[in-house]
Amino acid sequence: MGDFFTDRKDPDAAIAAYEKSLSINSGEILPRKKLVELYRMKDQQKAQEELQTLIYIESFYDENNSPIPR
Numbered sequence: 001m002g003d004f005f006t007d008r009k010d011p012d013a014a015i016a017a018y019e020k021s022l023s024i025n026s027g028e029i030l031p032r033k034k035l036v037e038l039y040r041m042k043d044q045q046k047a048q049e050e051l052q053t054l055i056y057i058e059s060f061y062d063e064n065n066s067p068i069p070r
Contacts (some may be wrong), residue, residue, distance in 0.1 A: 002034055011038050027057055029065065 002021065005014035018035040022028060032054045039047035062068055 002031060006034070006038070011041060014038055015042075027060075029054065029057060029061070032057065 001017035002014045005011075005017055015035065015038050018031045018038070021031045022035070032050060036047055036050045036054060039050055060068055060070075
């Protein structure tokens, strides 16, 4: 749904949709990347916080986005 709202130039609805998606599965990378980009337009502090979370989550994946065995 986030992509749908982004395509329709409704960033507030897109942010809400990506946040809902991440509330269901907080480990997803792509919705979080898109959320960072949307936050960069509206709220630099939230963008930075989400970016730090994204960097942490990405540390668990290899270059092919496959989980790294631990």
